[in-house]
Amino acid sequence: MARATTRTLCALGVLALLTATSPAAADEASGTWTGDVELRMNYYWETSTRVVAPEVRVRLHTPNGVQVDASYLLDAITSASIAAGVQEDIRFTEVRNQGALGVSTELDLGEAQLRLGTSGRISLEPDYLATGITAYGALSLNQRSTVLGASFTYIHDDVGAVVRGGAARVDDTGRDLSDRGRQGQLEGFSAGINVSQVLSPVATLVFGYQVLHNWGYLQNAYRRVPVSGSGLVPEIHPTQRTRNTLHGRLAYFIPETQTAVHLLYRAYIDDWEVGALTPEVRIYQMIGPSALIRLRYRYYDQVESFFAQPMFDGTERFLTADQKMSNFHSHLFGAQLRVGLDFLRRTPLSFLDRAWLDFSVNYWVQTSGFGNGILSQVGLRAPF
């Protein structure tokens, strides 16, 4: 686990150094650092789960044209979750720390511009370590009307298990006995391509394809499956999974009413025979120059995996109690208010006069066993 983390950090450091020493970009003459800071509080609620996740994101543009992105997220699950495999009413709090760092720079090729970048991510919780490193590039053409992008990500996760809930388990020496040790590891890579095209002075289109291949420990370390005559037994999932996603976003602006309509679409299929369609519509309404209301509706419809079934008799090769393997659909309704803070210009808080504050609430109706949920976020994004 530690070796994998060290390898990831070393690779990221080398790539960061290479990128930072690349040719300078346009704002070198100013000699100033610019960027923005974003503070965000995320909240998710459903019958058996409550998640509070504060995060901070920083983007820096250096005078020599390098862009640096860094983020940190603290993810606190404050109650039991069906997804965590809890079979009884155990309340527990589990904390996940996630950090990410990325660097990129743009090379001027004359009539085209090429942005190259890399990023790394580490997520750590008591029973799970996730690492990932990404390399990406974006070629801008036609006065940036067309952008062709490609990315490649490698991930390595170490899956553990701990005893959850109840009193702390320690031996006579005070040693923590709750750690059940490493259960397995999950490896994977994803490759994606995307195209961003300005269609007209009021319309843009983005579409792409992503393939993701995982191998290793793909079940949940806690979930138990009811099997006739055997009681509850651990999940057994296939050890490989290849997932394909096509996605797109068409945005259209109506100048007369200062309204924008975004249509999003995703089609997904994998070799576990899970398939899903996800259409979404978002409507944005400007209210003056400094306020924006967004309404959204997202529909999700999924067909089950080839090994999902309501009951198992013990003769099956694969066993699952994962709600995500079943047939279900969901509706998400959301609203967001985004306000520019330019009214702070003549106050002691004038350093925030270019910032935007957003607040959103989404209500999620799900026919899966997870039940309905509420997803709410508050964010402050301040450029400097």
Added chain:
Amino acid sequence: MIEKPSLVLALCLASLPIALAGCVTIAPYDREYLASPAMSAELEEGESEFQGHVFDSREGATGGHGSTGGGCGCN
């Protein structure tokens, strides 16, 4: 509930924009409306990442929002 053959059709339809996009060039001075906050998906990156994480932990599908198939013990 969707049928699996319809997914194949959906994948084909979703790939149509590749043929439609072409190589249109819109000059920077013609992009006033595209600069509106209402047209910027970049402003939503921060909120989209956490939402993608929630969707990944509750849905069988993934992708299209930057996720990479690993990331936490909530699978």
